[in-house]
Amino acid sequence: MTELFQLEFFRNALVMSILLGALFGILSFFVVMRKMSFLGAGIAHTAFGGVALGVLLGIDPFLTSLAFCVASAILIGKLVRHGKISFDIGIGIFFSFSMALGAIFLSLKKGYSFDLMSYLFGNILGVTAADTHIALAALLAFTPFIVIFMRRILFMTMDEEVAAVSGVRTGALDTALLVFLAGIIVISIKIVGIILVSALVVLPASFGLLISRDYRKVILSGVLFATTVMVGGLFLSYILDMPAGATMVTAGTLLYFISLTVAKKISPDR
Amino acid sequence: MENRVISLQNVWVRYNGSIILEDVSLAVRAREIMSIVGPNGSGKSTLLRTIMGFKEPFRGSVTLLGGPPRKAPPGSIGYLPQKTSDDRAMPVSAFDVVAMALHAGKRIFERLDRRDREEIDRALEAVEMSAHRGRHFGSLSEGQKQRVLIARAIAVRPKILLLDEPSTGLDAIAQDNFYQMLLRLRNSMGLTIVMVSHDIGAISNIVDRLACLKTKLHFHGKPADCLSNRALAGVFGKNVLYVSHDKNCDTCREDE
Numbered sequence: 001m002t003e004l005f006q007l008e009f010f011r012n013a014l015v016m017s018i019l020l021g022a023l024f025g026i027l028s029f030f031v032v033m034r035k036m037s038f039l040g041a042g043i044a045h046t047a048f049g050g051v052a053l054g055v056l057l058g059i060d061p062f063l064t065s066l067a068f069c070v071a072s073a074i075l076i077g078k079l080v081r082h083g084k085i086s087f088d089i090g091i092g093i094f095f096s097f098s099m100a101l102g103a104i105f106l107s108l109k110k111g112y113s114f115d116l117m118s119y120l121f122g123n124i125l126g127v128t129a130a131d132t133h134i135a136l137a138a139l140l141a142f143t144p145f146i147v148i149f150m151r152r153i154l155f156m157t158m159d160e161e162v163a164a165v166s167g168v169r170t171g172a173l174d175t176a177l178l179v180f181l182a183g184i185i186v187i188s189i190k191i192v193g194i195i196l197v198s199a200l201v202v203l204p205a206s207f208g209l210l211i212s213r214d215y216r217k218v219i220l221s222g223v224l225f226a227t228t229v230m231v232g233g234l235f236l237s238y239i240l241d242m243p244a245g246a247t248m249v250t251a252g253t254l255l256y257f258i259s260l261t262v263a264k265k266i267s268p269d270r
Numbered sequence: 271m272e273n274r275v276i277s278l279q280n281v282w283v284r285y286n287g288s289i290i291l292e293d294v295s296l297a298v299r300a301r302e303i304m305s306i307v308g309p310n311g312s313g314k315s316t317l318l319r320t321i322m323g324f325k326e327p328f329r330g331s332v333t334l335l336g337g338p339p340r341k342a343p344p345g346s347i348g349y350l351p352q353k354t355s356d357d358r359a360m361p362v363s364a365f366d367v368v369a370m371a372l373h374a375g376k377r378i379f380e381r382l383d384r385r386d387r388e389e390i391d392r393a394l395e396a397v398e399m400s401a402h403r404g405r406h407f408g409s410l411s412e413g414q415k416q417r418v419l420i421a422r423a424i425a426v427r428p429k430i431l432l433l434d435e436p437s438t439g440l441d442a443i444a445q446d447n448f449y450q451m452l453l454r455l456r457n458s459m460g461l462t463i464v465m466v467s468h469d470i471g472a473i474s475n476i477v478d479r480l481a482c483l484k485t486k487l488h489f490h491g492k493p494a495d496c497l498s499n500r501a502l503a504g505v506f507g508k509n510v511l512y513v514s515h516d517k518n519c520d521t522c523r524e525d526e
Contacts, residue, residue: 033360148378155370158360159351165322166374166426167344213406215361 013124019135021227024200032205040201042091046072049098052105069182122193122245192245199249210263273300281330303463308483314466348423352434364418365403393425413444433465
């Protein structure tokens with residue numbers, strides 16, 4: 001197995017898995033607590049329109065999908081915040097609209113062979129050193145943000161109006177969280193794909209909540225879970241000759257359900 | 271009126287095209303306990319949200335601590351909403367919940383210090399929840415949760431406490447204990463308390479003033495005056511049989 005480390009793409013994928021494991025481990029807690037899991041799935045699918053736009057215009061699809069996802073996340077957040085539409089309606093509309101736009105953009109690019117499966121289900125061969133640098137930058141920005149604002153985010157998650165009356169800038173924090181959510185999802189698309197990324201948004205915190213009732217331990221458990229699943233899934237995919245993203249998500253889902261069963265046996269009231 | 275901390279002048283509020291508050295004028299003095307009573311959908315919670323600045327009146331004006339509601343200094347208002355989000359899954363302790371309020375008032379890089387922790391302990395002690403400070407918030411009873419949320423509201427030593435249906439989910443004895451605790455807090459901290467309720471019988475013994483609301487303000491004054499005139503019938507739409515229990519009446523407690 002040591003020959004694996006001679007391969008540059010595998011080294012990149014390994015570093016990327018560790019960084020994304022930490023990012024999703026932290027992010028997942030706030031997404032699940034704020035009941036934004038469906039938003040994660042919606043934003044991931046919105047990325048398809050952005051990727052297709054990048055292909056059409058000959059721009060790096062990472063940049064266009066990032067712009068698409070961040071804009072969608074902020075717009076959905078604003079519309080919901082101002083009571084114009086509900087979360088699920090907003091996500092449902094943007095989700096399908098962006099997928100439809102993506103299909104139109106790709107049809108306009110005549111004679112272009114587009115590797116759709118890589119974007120939908122991920123492809124570790126596409127992970128470059130530059131991608132790992134972007135993921136590292138995201139981790140270096142996101143971790144201090146969470147350390148500083150964690151309790152304020154918890155406060156507004158529990159009681160948004162009480163937090164606002166108490167001096168928390170709920171609108172700004174919510175927008176920042178949505179931007180991070182969109183950014184982290186776009187960064188991870190190369191390795192796990194648009195379809196599978198939503199599992200990584202939900203599973204780490206769901207696992208953490210089985211382990212502890214202390215938010216610090218839930219986040220830490222989520223980070224360990226996500227990193228284990230991503231790194232373990234990467235090696236497992238090599239051993240079993242399976243797609244990496246799909247193996248990671250399958251391993252994570254199985255691990256979660258095994259943990260849930262064990263947790264129910266230990267503490268039936270859970 | 272002197273020492274008024276909340277003042278509404280001819281306030282009109284609309285939501286989705288319907289008038290929710292119509293020409294409401296009232297004032298609350300410092301250290302006063304006032305309850306807003308009325309049937310479901312009468313605009314009680316909207317009135318509370320208007321006082322805090324979450325709802326903008328399209329006519330009239332609101333003054334909170336001498337200025338516009340949104341300009342009230344952070345920490346000057348303690349607020350207990352009618353229902354929090356699904357808090358059972360939130361992995362936080364009672365101490366963490368109270369600490370949220372102190373974090374909210376801090377500067378970005380400022381952490382809680384020893385004095386802040388003492389404030390949290392003092393607030394939990396004031397609501398008799400010290401013994402539960404490390405317990406998971408979601409595992410507490412409804413009454414205990416309400417106490418912890420009150421502790422969060424008072425931990426920053428606010429001037430005004432706004433409570434929206436604070437006794438929801440509490441049994442009669444727990445309600446009585448809860449209201450007695452509010453009286454103690456008012457007396458010890460000099461709080462002004464505005465409380466939304468539809469349970470007139472439970473609150474009439476502790477409040478200084480009642481505001482009977484059904485879109486319009488039908489009455490604003492002392493509880494006894496409200497109960498002796500036609501205000502309740504006007505608000506609730508029919509003659510209301512009102513039973514007040516003396517807090518020292520053991521028989522009443524047994525009946526409950």
